[in-house]
Amino acid sequence: MGKKKPFTPPPDSPAWPNQTAFRVAERTWKRRDLPPELLASIIDPGGNPSPAVQANRLVPITLAYNPPTLSNLFGPSPETDSNGRATAYSAPEIPGLILIPGLITPEGQVQVVKASLKDYTALPNVTNLDTHWDIPSRGLWHMYEQSLHSEERQKDEALIPMRHDGTVEGAKSAAAAFRVGKVANGSSDKDGENALKSKTTSTSGIEVPDTTSTQIIIDLPTTDTQNLKAITASEALKRLRWTSLGFQYNWSTKEYHLDRRPPFPPLIDELATQVVKSVENITGYNAERWISEAGIINFYQERDALMAHQDRSEINTEAPLISFSFGNSSVFLIGSENRDDTPIPILLRSGDVLVMHGNSRRAYHALPRILGGTCPDYLTPESVNDAQWRAFYNYLKDARINVNVRQVY
Known part of the structure; x- marks a missing residue:
C-alpha cells in the first residue's frame, strides 16, 4: 500500500496557529486545487470586470490624462471611455486602491521584462543572490x-x-x-x-x-x-527573488540603506512618474512632487508566494506606491491595517498597474498564488519581433515579475 497523504486541516480550522482572517485567505488561495466558487469570487479588472462593477466592488474612474499621450509604452485598456482614456477602477472596500488594467503595451512589457532580467540584476543593483x-x-x-x-x-x-x-x-x-x-x-x-x-x-x-x-x-x-x-546560471535564475533599485533595501531590518543609492533606472522612473501624473486627479498627489527613489523587482516562480505585509519603510506616506505586473497572472490579496479583516482577492494580469495611496498605503497585502499557464499569447516569441526575446520568454512563461516603485522622502 502507498503512503497516505498527510491530513491538512481546512484553511479556517482552529488547528492552525496564528489564525487571522488574512491568514485564512492566504491558505485558501494557496490550496493546490481551487474550487470554481472560489475562482468566481475573484475581482478581475482586466478580464471580466462587469460582475464586480455590478456588485459595486469596482467603480470606474476617469484618469487625469489619456495615457498614450504620456508615454508610448502606455495603451488603452480593453475598455475605454468616450475620450479614449484607459479605464481605471477604484475598489470601495479598499479606500485608496486604484487599478489600471492593461496599461502597459505588449511592446512596453517586453522592454521592461528584458531590462529587469538583464540590466537591473547586475551591479550596482543588488539581488538576493x-x-x-x-x-x-x-x-x-x-x-x-x-x-x-x-x-x-x-x-x-x-x-x-x-x-x-x-x-x-x-x-x-x-x-x-x-x-x-x-x-x-x-x-x-x-x-x-x-x-x-x-x-x-x-x-x-x-x-x-x-x-x-x-x-x-x-x-x-x-x-x-x-x-x-x-x-x-540557469539554477541561479530559478533562485532569483528580488533586486533593489535606487535606495537599497535591508530585508532583515525592513529599512532602506540611505547611504546606498545607485542611479534609478530612467525607464522605470519614466513609467512610474507618468502613472503618478495620470492619477493625480484621484490621489491629490501632484506629479511634480514625485521622485522615484526606491524600487523592488520581485521575481516569482509558479509555486512562490509573498505573505501578508505592510509597506511601512518609506518616510513619505503621502506619495503613492506604483506596482507593475508582467508575465503570469497572480492572485493579489489586500485588506486593511488589521490582519483580522478579511482581504479581497484581485486578479492581476500582465500589463496591469496598481496604485496604493491613502488608506490602502498601509493596508496588509499579499500574493499567495501565481496562476501557471496564464502568460499572454501576445508575449510568445512568435508574436514579438525581437530575436533576443525567446530566451526571456522561456523564463517568463513560468514566472511573474513585479516592479514596484516608491518615494522614500
Whole structure:
C-alpha cells in the first residue's frame, strides 16, 4: 500500500496557529486545487470586470490624462471611455486602491521584462543572490546567455562560486576577498576575471566602489546556510527573488540603506512618474512632487508566494506606491491595517498597474498564488519581433515579475 497523504486541516480550522482572517485567505488561495466558487469570487479588472462593477466592488474612474499621450509604452485598456482614456477602477472596500488594467503595451512589457532580467540584476543593483554567490560583474543574465550558446550545455555550463563557506563567521572573514567589477561606461571584467577587490569590510557587508562614486554594500548573511553550494546560471535564475533599485533595501531590518543609492533606472522612473501624473486627479498627489527613489523587482516562480505585509519603510506616506505586473497572472490579496479583516482577492494580469495611496498605503497585502499557464499569447516569441526575446520568454512563461516603485522622502 502507498503512503497516505498527510491530513491538512481546512484553511479556517482552529488547528492552525496564528489564525487571522488574512491568514485564512492566504491558505485558501494557496490550496493546490481551487474550487470554481472560489475562482468566481475573484475581482478581475482586466478580464471580466462587469460582475464586480455590478456588485459595486469596482467603480470606474476617469484618469487625469489619456495615457498614450504620456508615454508610448502606455495603451488603452480593453475598455475605454468616450475620450479614449484607459479605464481605471477604484475598489470601495479598499479606500485608496486604484487599478489600471492593461496599461502597459505588449511592446512596453517586453522592454521592461528584458531590462529587469538583464540590466537591473547586475551591479550596482543588488539581488538576493549576491549575499551568497559571487555573480560575475556583467550580471547573471549575461552568464545565462553564454550557457545557452554552449554546444554541450549540461557539461559546459560554468558554476557560480559561493562567496563564503555557508556560515556567518565565514562570510565575515571572507568578505575582503569577495570579487566585484566595474559596471558602467562600457567597461567590465570578463566574467569577473579582472574584478576589483573590496577596499574596506564591515560586519554589515562588503563596500564596493563603483563608477558613480556611490559605494555598493552587499549585506552579509544573518544565519548559517551551509546547505548552499556553487550553482549554474540557469539554477541561479530559478533562485532569483528580488533586486533593489535606487535606495537599497535591508530585508532583515525592513529599512532602506540611505547611504546606498545607485542611479534609478530612467525607464522605470519614466513609467512610474507618468502613472503618478495620470492619477493625480484621484490621489491629490501632484506629479511634480514625485521622485522615484526606491524600487523592488520581485521575481516569482509558479509555486512562490509573498505573505501578508505592510509597506511601512518609506518616510513619505503621502506619495503613492506604483506596482507593475508582467508575465503570469497572480492572485493579489489586500485588506486593511488589521490582519483580522478579511482581504479581497484581485486578479492581476500582465500589463496591469496598481496604485496604493491613502488608506490602502498601509493596508496588509499579499500574493499567495501565481496562476501557471496564464502568460499572454501576445508575449510568445512568435508574436514579438525581437530575436533576443525567446530566451526571456522561456523564463517568463513560468514566472511573474513585479516592479514596484516608491518615494522614500
